[in-house]
Amino acid sequence: MLWWATRLTFNSYKVFRHMSRLFYVAGDPELAKRTLNLYVQIVSKAREASQAESSNGHEDAEAELGIGNNTDTDRHWVQTLTQGARMLCRLALGEKEGCTALEECKEAKTMIEKARSRLDANDKELVGGIQLAEGIWHFVMAHIGEKA
Secondary structure (H helix, E strand, O other): OHHHHOOOOOOHHHHHHHHHHHHHHOOOHHHHHHHHHHHHHHHHHHHHHHHHHHHOOOHHHHHHHOOOOOOOOHHHHHHHHHHHHHHHHHHHHHOOOHHHHHHHHHHHHHHHHHHHHOOOOOOHHHHHHHHHHHHHHHHHHHHHHHHO
């Protein structure tokens, strides 16, 4: 039902954000990863478009019409990517093949870097969450290196 809802709403990023968590908890990590990647793509492109529109001077007219508010907040972005990086690290620990585990870790590191790009350094909760995810990533990388 949630998948169907993404086709009917302009706020599909909100649905994808929740679906990635739900799919992981429900035991479908592949679908959770795909949904997380869709979330990243949609929000990144929407933010790029919003920045391009604001640099062209269209922001005042759009603000009056309520258009241009189709990007996720920085806080949600950071929280979702931090959760996604931790999910990818857990999946890497469960992998039997070193190459697959290493790919999961590389993707987790990319999520952490993207989350840092929109991080508010004054928000201690978000900073701590990213630091925890990065610590988990370092542990998983060491563990994978030990197995190899």
